[in-house]
Amino acid sequence: MTESVTAVECVDLTYRFGEHRAVDGVSLAVRPGEVFGLLGPNGAGKTTAIRLIVTLLPVQQGAVRVFGVDVRRDPLRARRMLGYVPQQLSADPALTGLENVALFARLYDVPRRERRRRVAEVLDKVGLAPHAGRLAATYSGGMVRRLELAQALVNRPRLLVLDEPTIGLDPVARDEVWDHIGGLVATEGTTVLVTTHYMEEADQHCDRVALMHLGRLRATGTPGELRAAEGEGATLEDVFRRWAGTHLGAETGEDFRAIRSTRRAASGRG
Ligand SMILES: Nc1ncnc2c1ncn2[C@@H]1O[C@H](COP(=O)(O)OP(=O)(O)OP(=O)(O)O)[C@@H](O)[C@H]1O
Ligand SMILES: [Mg+2]
Known part of the structure; x- marks a missing residue:
């Protein structure tokens, strides 16, 4: 297999819980060796998309390929290439x-x-x-x-998938986690797919990001591209607020606590 094979490819991926489309027509391509951030507010569909990619949920509609391997056809082969750190x-x-x-x-x-x-x-x-x-x-x-x-x-793994790796951690611990992720990419050429709420972290550590809201991708690009398209002096958070209509700041203690309590409530969902 050559290095030019896309690390993760989702084509028109859709997943329904009953009538509810948690993932709604998502297409994305993660390149080998990049750190790709999937960003979105609570309930955006990030974890559902991740579970489809790591073969823990069955693909209902659309397709997922991990280094060219169709996860529906050959889940075991896909699994052998990936490492997964769940949100819980x-x-x-x-x-x-x-x-x-x-x-x-x-x-x-x-x-x-x-x-x-x-x-x-x-x-x-x-x-x-x-x-x-x-x-x-x-x-x-x-x-x-x-x-x-x-x-x-x-x-x-050639592909490391991390669902909210820094949620609930203090800033020093968050930096440490990112340092280890960065080191891995540099030394092993590992591809990283990561979800986060923290726009600042995504801006600093992701090569490219996709903004997800209500099951759909609203924008994809490098943090710099997305900021530039938003306007002079815009932050990734500004871009995000426009797409999601939500404030997601993790800069203040209050927001941080709010997100943590949301996280606790969400993990109780089962
Ligand atoms: N097992 C389930 N049964 C029914 N609905 C579900 C289930 N899991 C998730 N959902 C719904 O699917 C949508 C997407 O949820 P998901 O957990 O993928 O979002 P998320 O972006 O990871 O959110 P968070 O930031 O809170 O982790 C939400 O509306 C959620 O309520
Ligand atoms: Mg989640």
Whole structure:
């Protein structure tokens, strides 16, 4: 397979929960080696789109290809190429950091003789080697997110899919998560598809972004292109507000708390 194959291709992707179109005719192409941000307010359809891409929801209409592999036809082959960090907690607090990653190494079928080395390697990569023997229950929120990153990386995926990797973290922990993502792209050429509410983060860390609202993509481009199209001095947040009619700022404590409480309410949805 050549490097020119699109990393993720969605063609007219639509997904309905009953009558409700959570994803409504989405087409996008993520290039190999780029960090692509899927942005949108609560309920935009980001998680649903991500679940379709990582084969956790069945494609009802349209198509998804991961490095050329049709996820409907060959979900197992698609899965082997990707690592996924879900929006909800995926680490077990009753296990140590090392045990959590080792569990995923088994799950992903990393060859037995390679497991120990691979687990140590990814824990080191996310800066958790010194804490690997501690129960995950004792980790800070940022450490848990990095542990989940390690779980997703143990498979050495070509595509890393992260759903809200920095939600609920303090600014320092958010920066750390992004640093590790950036390092991965630089050293391994990993392609990253990430969702976030934080426009500032997307602006700073994503090569291209797509703004999603009510199941549809409203605009796609580099953060700079989208800002320039909006007008002199515009921020990505201004662009977003125009498309979504929502304020999404994470700059103030109040907004941050509001988003966190929304997150808690949403995760209770099941
Ligand atoms: N299991 C489900 N059953 C019914 N409706 C659902 C289900 N999951 C999601 N939805 C609906 O689909 C729409 C998209 O939800 P989704 O979780 O994909 O949005 P999101 O952009 O990830 O939001 P958030 O920022 O809150 O994570 C919402 O209207 C949501 O209520
Ligand atoms: Mg979501």
